[in-house]
Amino acid sequence: MTDTAVQRTDARYTWGGDEFLFVEIAEAMSLAANYKANAMAALLTARSLPGVTDICPANASLLLRFNPDILPPDRLEAEVRGVEDEVAHSSHQTLDTRIIEVPVWYDDPYTRETGARFRKGHQRPEGTDLDFAAEENGLASPAEFIRRHHESPWLVSMVGFVAGLPFMFQIVPQKDQLEVPKYLSPRTDTPALTVGHGGCFACIYSVRGAGGYQMFGIAAAPIFDPAQRLADFRDFMIFFRPGDIVKFRPVEEAEYREIQAQVDAGTYTYRQAPVVFDLQRALDDPAAYNKDLLERLHGN
Template sequence: MIYAEPKCSPGGDRFMLIEFGDELTLALNFFSQGLARATMEQKIKGVVETSPCFSSLSIHYEPDEISYDDLQKEILTLAALLGEASDVEVESRLLYFPAVYLDPWTAAAMNEYREKINPEKDPDPEFITNLNNLEDVQQFVRVHSGTEYWCAALGFWPGTPFLMPLDPRCQLTAPKYNPPRTFTPRGTIGMGGGSTAIYPVDGPGGYQIFARTPMPIWDSKQRLPQFESQLWLLQPTDRIRFVPCTVEEFNEVERKVEEGSYEMNITDYQKVSLQRHKAWVEQLDVNARF
C-alpha cells in the first residue's frame, strides 16, 4: 500500500522518519531517493544528513536550528512538489561485480553452521531454489545473475548495499536464518526477504548465502581510487550487475585489489526514469524464468 501522504514520526530528538508505504517497490524507493535529493538541494537549515531506505527516509537534523514541526512542514511541501513517483528521475551509475556462485567459502560457512548450530539446515542455494520453484541451482544462478540490481539503501554493516532486482523475472525471496550464523566471509552475497546484500567484512549474518565477490565495498586501507574520499564504494541509486566468474578469476581480482592495481568496471552516471523502466517491464513476460 502506498500512503496518500507521507507519514512523519520522530526518532529521538534529532531524527525524523518519513514513510511512504509498506511495499517493497521501485516506485516507493524512487520517491524516497528523490525526496532525499530534494531535501539536500533545498539546503534546509539544520538538516545534517538524509538516509533513504526501501520505502522510507530518515533525516538527521539539529533541533537547536529547526524544530520538528517546522521540518515536517518543509518535508511535506517538498514531497508535494515532487509529484508522482513516476515523474522522478535520478542519476545512477552501473558497477560490474565479478562473483563466484556456489563458491567454496560460503559453502564452508554453511557447513560450519550445520555442524555447530542446525544440522537439519538445507544448503542455502538448494533452499532458495526449492522455495522459488526453480528447476535446479544452475537455474537459480542464471536467474540471480540475470539482472541489474538497484541499490535502494546502505546500512547495517558499514557500506552494506541493500539491492532490488530491476528485472521482475529475477525477483526471488528467502527468509533469514533462525538463529543466525556466527561467521560470514567478507564479500559474501546473500538474500533476505526480497533483498540481496553484500557483506563488507567478515562477521555474523542471517541472510541465505550463495556467492562471493572480490570487489571491495568497504576499504579502510583506501587502496583503490574509488576510496580516496570515503571508505565505502556504493551509494543509493547505484546499479550492480553480478558477473559469474571462476575461483581463479576471483583470486586474480583479489590479488590486484590488495596491491592497489585493480581497475573497477564502472559505467558513469546516467539518468534513470521510473517511467522508462515501467514501459520496459510492460514488454516482458514477467512469469518467464531464464
Template sequence: MIEFGDDGALELNFMALGLMQAIEQSEIAGIIDSIPSYNSLLLEYEPDKIKLPDLTEEIQNIFDSLGPISDIEINSRLAYLPCCYLDPWTKAAIEDYCLKVNEREFDPDFVARINGLEDKHELVRVHSNTEHWVASIMALPGCALMRPLDPRCLLVSPKYNPPRLWTPANAVCTGGMSTSIHTLRVPGGYNLIGRTPVPVYEANPTSDAFRNGVSLLQPGDRVKFVPISVEEYKYIRSQVRSDSYQYNTTDYSKFSVKEWEKWSLSLTNQGNTNDL
C-alpha cells in the first residue's frame, strides 16, 4: 500500500488515481490489480514476476515522473443519475432500525441539522448541486465512494453505531465526508438520504455504459444526482426492467487538477463556503 498523506484531502486521491493511471500505462510486469482510496493506493502483484524492492523502485520512478499534483490529469466522465431524495424506501429502513435497534432522528433531518442547514430540503439542494468525485469503488461490487467537487457542498456526518441491519439496494447515503450508493441490500452505517432507480452495478449489464462489463462508474468518474419524484422513480424503474432505460453519461475527457484547484480556490476566496 502506498500512502500519500495522513488526512482526507481530495488532492491525495488525485495523486492516487494519477499514479494508478500511470502504472496501468506502464510496462511493469506482475501488477495484478489495484484499489485506490482517498489517500492511498493498494497494489496486488505476482511475486514470481517481480520482487518487492524492484517493484518499489519502479513505482517510485513513475511517481517522480508525475510532477506536482496540479499537473495531474485524470480520465473522467460525468454520469447523471436520477435520485429520489427523501424516498419512502430508505425511510422504511430507518424506521425499522428505530423499532428494532435504536431510536434516532430521521437521517436527512439529522444530516441537515449537524451541517447547519435549514432543513432536509436544503440538504437535497446542496447534495444535488455539485458533481461528486468517484474516489474509489470499494467494499461492495460497484459501490462508489464519492466526495463533492464543490467544497461548498461538503457534508460531514457520523455513521450509524451500531450499524443498520439492512439498506435497500441502490440507496444513496452519506457518512464521514463521503457519499455512496449501496449497490446491494446489505447492512450499513451511512445515513440514508435517497434512492436511485438506476443500478450502477449489474452482474450481466445489457447497457454498454458499464465499464469492464460490471460497474457503471470507475475511480475518477463524476456523478451528478438529478432529483426526481416517486412517480418518476417508478417510471424509470419500469424502463430499467424493460431494458429501455438510456444511461446519461458524457464521453471521457481529461479532468485537470490545476483547473479544479483554481476554481475551488476562487470559491473559497469569495468567502461563501457552505452558503449556497
C-alpha cells in the first residue's frame, strides 16, 4: 500500500486433485493483489465457462472448481491466464461495488464478558481486548483505537471460514493500518456478530462459535440469514460479497436495541450505496478517496 503504482506480476498456478485450480496472485495481502483476485473472478463469472462450478476469490488468490469431463484442465488454465493478462493490462483498474454502513456497539457487555472468561489464553490477562489493541498500536486509550477503527472504510477482501464471515482490510496507508495479534490460545466461544481483529484483518463473526480474534464490539444486525427474512437477504442468505466496502458506525445501547427490534420485526435494512472501487485512487490518495466514498454513502 505504500507504492503509488499498481504492480503487475504473474500469478502462480497449481492444481488440487482433478477438480480445482488455485491461482496464487501474491504471497502477501495488498489492495492491488485483492483487486486482481476480484477482477479476475468478475470476468470469469461473466464468461460462464461450461464446467466451472465455483469461483472463489480470496485475500490474494483465486480458487476455481471445475468438471474436467466438461472443461479440460489445459483449456481452463488458458482461459484463466488470458483473464489475468486482461486484468493486468486494463487501463482502468476499477470494480463496481457498494459501500455499506454497519452499526456497531463498541465495548459492549457481551464481548467484554466473553473476553473476561478467556483471559488465560490472552497476551494481556489484565484489562480488555480494547486495552490491549490500543497499547499494541501506540494509542493513548481504547477510545482512540475505536475512533481509528471506525473513521475509515474497510474493503471486504474475502468471505469464508464460516458461512458469511467477511475479512476486511483497512483502506489507509500501510503505516496507518491497525494491527493486533490473535489470542495466544483460541476461545471456545465468541458471540454472534462480534467485531473482531487479527493481524491486519477485521472481521464480523456471522455465528456464535470458537475464535481467536481480538473482540472490540458487536454488530447490531445480522450478516447471515438462512431463513432470508430480511429484505437485504432476498437474493442470498449471505450479506457480504468480496469487494464490498464497509464503514463501521458506532452506536450506543439504545440504538443497538432499536435496531434489534427492527430485525425482529423483519423491517431492518442496511444503509448502502453503489460505488466504483478505483484501485489507483485508493493507492494514490486514500484520505481523499475515502472522503468521496463516505459522501456517496450519505448521499452528498
